[in-house]
Amino acid sequence: MAQELWQIAKPYGRPRLFETPEALWDAFIAYVEWSTNNPLTISDTRSQKKSDIKAEKSQRKQQTERPLTLSAFRLHASIKREWATFKKDYESKGEEYCQVLQAIEGTVRNQQVQNALVGNYKENLVARLNGISDSIKQEVSADVKAKASMSVTEAKAFLEELENKI
Numbered sequence: 001m002a003q004e005l006w007q008i009a010k011p012y013g014r015p016r017l018f019e020t021p022e023a024l025w026d027a028f029i030a031y032v033e034w035s036t037n038n039p040l041t042i043s044d045t046r047s048q049k050k051s052d053i054k055a056e057k058s059q060r061k062q063q064t065e066r067p068l069t070l071s072a073f074r075l076h077a078s079i080k081r082e083w084a085t086f087k088k089d090y091e092s093k094g095e096e097y098c099q100v101l102q103a104i105e106g107t108v109r110n111q112q113v114q115n116a117l118v119g120n121y122k123e124n125l126v127a128r129l130n131g132i133s134d135s136i137k138q139e140v141s142a143d144v145k146a147k148a149s150m151s152v153t154e155a156k157a158f159l160e161e162l163e164n165k166i
Contacts, residue, residue: 031077064120073104
């Protein structure tokens with residue numbers, strides 16, 4: 001039986017200190033190996049036709065790749081602080097730490113985006129997690145000023161004026 005992440009993380013004590021960039025990278029590699037060796041089991045309920053009249057629902061369980069996330073890495077490595085705070089603290093320790101932190105973030109982002117591209121993960125969730133936006137900003141401005149209290153005739157004239165501007 002695979003261990004759950006919450007069973008591995010220690011909820012007490014001081015956050016693990018990474019004395020070297022290599023120790024931080026080794027902790028990340030341990031997380032990736034744990035993630036690979038502990039896939040998620042999902043239930044898939046689909047209708048299967050046994051005859052034209054009757055359809056029976058069957059439940060299939062299948063294993064799927066566990067997504068890499070910075071939150072799960074923090075739990076696995078017993079990092080008690082938020083990722084941004086942790087990253088800021090370790091970036092101040094030198095360029096070597098910065099490179100390892102960038103490699104960790106890049107690996108997680110790459111795994112998420114690649115799996116979203118092939119349909120394994122929801123694209124909109126991966127976009128949100130990684131700050132990717134595919135939106136269009138539209139601005140509408142009007143030089144028309146509405147009065148707080150208008151008569152029905154004034155309101156109709158105001159609406160017609162707006163429609164003409166649009």
